[in-house]
Amino acid sequence: MLLLADTHLGIDLPLRPRVERRRRGPDFFRNFELALAPALDGQVDLVVHGGDLLYRSRVRRQLVLDALEPLKRVADVGVPVVLVPGNHERSRIPFPLLASHAGVHIFQRPETVRLEIAGLRVALAGFPCRRTDVASAFGSLVDRTDHHTQPADVKLLCLHQTVEGAQVGPVGFTFRRGHDVIPGSSIPDGFAAVLAGHIHRSQVLQRDLRGRRLAAPVLYPGSIERTSFAERYEPKGFLTLRVEPSVDGGRLSGWRFHQLPARPMFGLEVDPGSLADVSVEEWLERRLAELPADSIVHLRWVDSRAGVAVPPAAELRALAPASMSIELRRRSPARR
Numbered sequence: 089m090l091l092l093a094d095t096h097l098g099i100d101l102p103l104r105p106r107v108e109r110r111r112r113g114p115d116f117f118r119n120f121e122l123a124l125a126p127a128l129d130g131q132v133d134l135v136v137h138g139g140d141l142l143y144r145s146r147v148r149r150q151l152v153l154d155a156l157e158p159l160k161r162v163a164d165v166g167v168p169v170v171l172v173p174g175n176h177e178r179s180r181i182p183f184p185l186l187a188s189h190a191g192v193h194i195f196q197r198p199e200t201v202r203l204e205i206a207g208l209r210v211a212l213a214g215f216p217c218r219r220t221d222v223a224s225a226f227g228s229l230v231d232r233t234d235h236h237t238q239p240a241d242v243k244l245l246c247l248h249q250t251v252e253g254a255q256v257g258p259v260g261f262t263f264r265r266g267h268d269v270i271p272g273s274s275i276p277d278g279f280a281a282v283l284a285g286h287i288h289r290s291q292v293l294q295r296d297l298r299g300r301r302l303a304a305p306v307l308y309p310g311s312i313e314r315t316s317f318a319e320r321y322e323p324k325g326f327l328t329l330r331v332e333p334s335v336d337g338g339r340l341s342g343w344r345f346h347q348l349p350a351r352p353m354f355g356l357e358v359d360p361g362s363l364a365d366v367s368v369e370e371w372l373e374r375r376l377a378e379l380p381a382d383s384i385v386h387l388r389w390v391d392s393r394a395g396v397a398v399p400p401a402a403e404l405r406a407l408a409p410a411s412m413s414i415e416l417r418r419r420s421p422a423r424r
Contacts, residue, residue: 092123092326093138093285094311097155098147109405110413119312119348123326127162133205135162138285139174139217139248145182152183163191168203170212174248174285179216198232208333211238214246221267222249226274241333243278248285251306253293257318272296279304280331280338289322290345305340313350317386320353352383359390373407384413
């Protein structure tokens with residue numbers, strides 16, 4: 089089985105770009121294709137997408153077609169695809185008729201998808217992303233999937249939510265409680281695993297914050313590319329996992345993280361006041377040349393010398409290889 093999530097297709101991919109520069113949109117589509125390659129090669133028998141297929145809900149029709157086409161190719165080779173609408177899609181996939189395919193199953197409401205895979209009865213319960221008060225509504229949402237009434241050798245719960253103990257960011261911020269955080273104690277019995285999206289760092293939760301074992305492990309594959317500078321140190325990829333049948337919903341017997349070629353991110357602080365014998369342009373050109381040619385570079389311009397104007401973004405990009413992505417941010421120096 090293959091689990092991916094948070095593909096955010098369409099980000100930085102304008103239909104009619106006003107500025108000629110390297111866009112990040114193709115990076116996300118490239119890694120999407122790479123993540124699905126094992127399914128097309130016959131290495132897995134089920135694909136679950138944990139949500140945020142798209143980068144937002146209001147998108148052009150062609151983007152939805154482009155995003156669904158790789159999933160339909162997977163379904164065409166006989167590998168079923170199950171998709172959870174995420175918060176970026178506002179809990180629904182736009183232009184739903186475009187997703188019509190016997191092998192593509194999208195949670196439109198709390199429900200259970202029943203499949204027969206490799207001679208096993210597999211039941212996948214799930215619901216679209218709940219954007220408010222999921223902590224209090226979670227039990228009811230799971231019950232409304234009617235998973236209790238579905239006979240199966242393996243049961244899986246599919247979510248696009250935050251579960252207690254999940255970590256994000258460069259300092260490892262831990263979600264502990266809140267209306268949008270599912271308590272670990274609320275994970276129900278009867279599932280082999282919880283397959284989840286929404287958290288961009290790949291991780292597997294097996295215990296709550298008190299050290300008690302969860303009723304089922306929660307697997308986050310993470311996003312397939314770095315969507316923000318806060319993710320610059322995180323490897324990106326997808327998960328494959330193995331489950332075994334049992335009378336109580338099955339058991340997760342193993343998983344593996346597969347890393348994708350996410351582009352490297354770097355930050356450079358540009359302070360004209362600290363440069364004595366070299367121009368900003370010369371200094372910046374030299375520093376950019378030291379970085380990998382496909383880097384995503386955040387330039388932080390510090391206003392520490394009065395009268396020094398920030399060059400236009402086009403001029404800054406001209407100092408870098410065309411294969412780089414340059415983003416400019418301006419801040420005032422810290423007061424001492």
